[in-house]
Amino acid sequence: MENNIKIQIRNLWFYYKTISMLEGINVDFPENTITSITGPSGQGKSSFLMTMNRLWQCIDGASVKGEVKINFGNGFEDINHQKYPLPMLRRKVGMVFQTPNPLPMSIFKNIAFPFKLIGEKNQNKTFEKVEYALKKAFLWQEVKNRLTEDAGVLSGGQQQRLCIARALVLEPQVLLLDEPTSSLDEISAEMIEQLLLKLKKKCTIILVSHYMDQVKRIADTKFILSNRQLTLQEE
Amino acid sequence: MFSWCCALLLATGFMFIVGFLVVKGYRGINLELIFADTRLLDAFFLKRQVFGGLFPAIIGTLSLILLSIGFALPLGLASGIFLAEYASPRLKSFFSLMVDILAGIPSIVVGLFGFSITIFLHHFFSSQIFPCLLISALSLAFLILPYIIKTTQVAIESLPLQVRLTAPSLGATKLENIIFVLLPSALSDIVSGIVLAIGRCAEDTAVIMLTGVVATAGVPRSVFSNFEALPFYIYYIASEYSNSSELMKGYGAALILLLISAGLFALAHWIKLKIEQKTRFGY
Ligand SMILES: Nc1ncnc2c1ncn2[C@@H]1O[C@H](COP(=O)(O)OP(=O)(O)OP(=O)(O)O)[C@@H](O)[C@H]1O
Numbered sequence: 001m002e003n004n005i006k007i008q009i010r011n012l013w014f015y016y017k018t019i020s021m022l023e024g025i026n027v028d029f030p031e032n033t034i035t036s037i038t039g040p041s042g043q044g045k046s047s048f049l050m051t052m053n054r055l056w057q058c059i060d061g062a063s064v065k066g067e068v069k070i071n072f073g074n075g076f077e078d079i080n081h082q083k084y085p086l087p088m089l090r091r092k093v094g095m096v097f098q099t100p101n102p103l104p105m106s107i108f109k110n111i112a113f114p115f116k117l118i119g120e121k122n123q124n125k126t127f128e129k130v131e132y133a134l135k136k137a138f139l140w141q142e143v144k145n146r147l148t149e150d151a152g153v154l155s156g157g158q159q160q161r162l163c164i165a166r167a168l169v170l171e172p173q174v175l176l177l178d179e180p181t182s183s184l185d186e187i188s189a190e191m192i193e194q195l196l197l198k199l200k201k202k203c204t205i206i207l208v209s210h211y212m213d214q215v216k217r218i219a220d221t222k223f224i225l226s227n228r229q230l231t232l233q234e235e
Numbered sequence: 236m237f238s239w240c241c242a243l244l245l246a247t248g249f250m251f252i253v254g255f256l257v258v259k260g261y262r263g264i265n266l267e268l269i270f271a272d273t274r275l276l277d278a279f280f281l282k283r284q285v286f287g288g289l290f291p292a293i294i295g296t297l298s299l300i301l302l303s304i305g306f307a308l309p310l311g312l313a314s315g316i317f318l319a320e321y322a323s324p325r326l327k328s329f330f331s332l333m334v335d336i337l338a339g340i341p342s343i344v345v346g347l348f349g350f351s352i353t354i355f356l357h358h359f360f361s362s363q364i365f366p367c368l369l370i371s372a373l374s375l376a377f378l379i380l381p382y383i384i385k386t387t388q389v390a391i392e393s394l395p396l397q398v399r400l401t402a403p404s405l406g407a408t409k410l411e412n413i414i415f416v417l418l419p420s421a422l423s424d425i426v427s428g429i430v431l432a433i434g435r436c437a438e439d440t441a442v443i444m445l446t447g448v449v450a451t452a453g454v455p456r457s458v459f460s461n462f463e464a465l466p467f468y469i470y471y472i473a474s475e476y477s478n479s480s481e482l483m484k485g486y487g488a489a490l491i492l493l494l495i496s497a498g499l500f501a502l503a504h505w506i507k508l509k510i511e512q513k514t515r516f517g518y
């Protein structure tokens with residue numbers, strides 16, 4: 001069965017100031033699959049992820065040329081179009097950063113933050129969703145009695161799962177994961193892998209990972225990013 | 236080792252100055268110093284003016300600080316945020332230079348400036364305009380504005396990239412990012428800047444001498460009246476005292492000024508803690 005294309009990238013260039021990090025990338029990411037991107041450090045994997053939610057726009061000196069088209073159900077739309085509404089885009093394209101980045105708030109507020117942004121007033125509903133997301137990220141048991149504490153006091157691995165939960169809470173259609181298991185032990189990492197396999201039924205997942213065995217286990221398509229190009233990795 | 240010595244030196248200096256003031260001043264501090272022969276309730280409800288006591292100077296200094304911080308804080312925060320987040324690089328370097336120059340202006344010059352403006356207004360607009368509390372507060376606000384702008388700007392700019400990217404990646408607009416993430420993250424540094432500004436307001440004599448402070452004015456009735464202030468009182472006593480009991484009053488006033496500053500610092504930190512509690516914890 002061939003999956004529909006979710007993300008279509010054409011002739012994509014990425015620059016920091018005048019230095020190009022990506023040169024003319026052409027690639028399609030199919031719906032309901034896990035696509036992995038591996039490659040040497042410092043080659044632009046994290047930067048590449050940021051072209052799919054236009055987060056590079058928040059970075060001084062970063063610029064992008066080319067087309068990134070995503071089909072959110074109404075046909076392909078170029079997200080690099082000037083007028084494309086960014087908050088909406090970033091709710092549909094969730095992102096987990098390479099290093100955990102809890103907001104300066106309590107554990108509960110961290111997960112509820114996206115709801116606050118969309119103006120959700122119903123406390124019960126928010127609470128339900130927060131609990132649901134934390135359970136999915138296997139963090140609920142550890143934090144259910146300390147939801148009001150500052151999220152900064154959690155351990156690195158807990159923070160990483162917190163960030164995964166936060167990215168899941170709005171049920172995005174695309175998930176960009178930048179080494180989501182880098183500070184987790186094998187067992188937790190495997191639980192996250194199981195979660196991703198379940199999630200791909202509803203989601204298109206782009207996974208940046210340094211762990212080749214992890215990639216082998218769960219990725220449907222594998223790419224290598226090096227020398228400013230994305231190349232398909234054959235079996 | 237070197238930094239340890241520096242810390243020790245600093246601590247010794249601090250102890251020495253405070254100790255000196257306490258030893259010299261504590262005997263001078265009593266209700267009579269503050270209220271002279273006026274009854275307490277009369278003084279507080281402004282039924283009778285206090286003459287010869289420090290009460291008017293304390294009220295004068297307090298209202299001066301609160302007014303100038305009140306003017307400078309919103310303006311300074313807004314400009315700092317603008318410079319850190321909205322200004323284009325060229326605008327930013329231009330304004331940063333301006334702010335640095337402003338910060339370097341000696342307070343006597345700011346005082347002269349306020350004085351000249353008052354005279355100008357007096358001549359050309361209304362002969363009702365005299366040096367007064369409002370003009371002093373505005374001049375002081377002008378004096379501390381660059382500090383507040385600079386600390387706000389630097390505090391926000393020095394936040395790591397990842398902190399700035401988090402909220403936008405969850406769908407926050409630029410303004411929401413500033414309000415919910417950047418400002419709370421930079422709060423500690425901003426509050427230190429405000430504390431410095433409070434100190435500057437509390438001690439400054441040059442500005443207010445030229446813009447409205449007088450030796451005996453009583454408690455200021457409005458922002459348009461003359462006022463007394465502790466640093467000016469200390470200066471006045473130090474230069475004109477005729478006997479040791481007057482000098483004693485000067486030390487007492489210095490100690491009270493120190494206590495007021497310390498109290499305001501504590502207040503600033505308390506407000507910071509409250510804000511942190513509200514933003515950082517809970518549901
Ligand atoms: N904000 C920035 N400004 C300028 N250059 C940057 C910036 N962020 C990253 N770079 C540069 O871009 C290159 C790619 O960075 P990126 O973080 O995308 O690499 P990566 O493939 O994710 O590496 P890693 O596997 O180590 O995470 C690096 O050489 C880095 O120095």
Ligand SMILES: [Mg+2]
Pocket residue numbers: 045046047098178
């Ligand atoms: Mg990276």
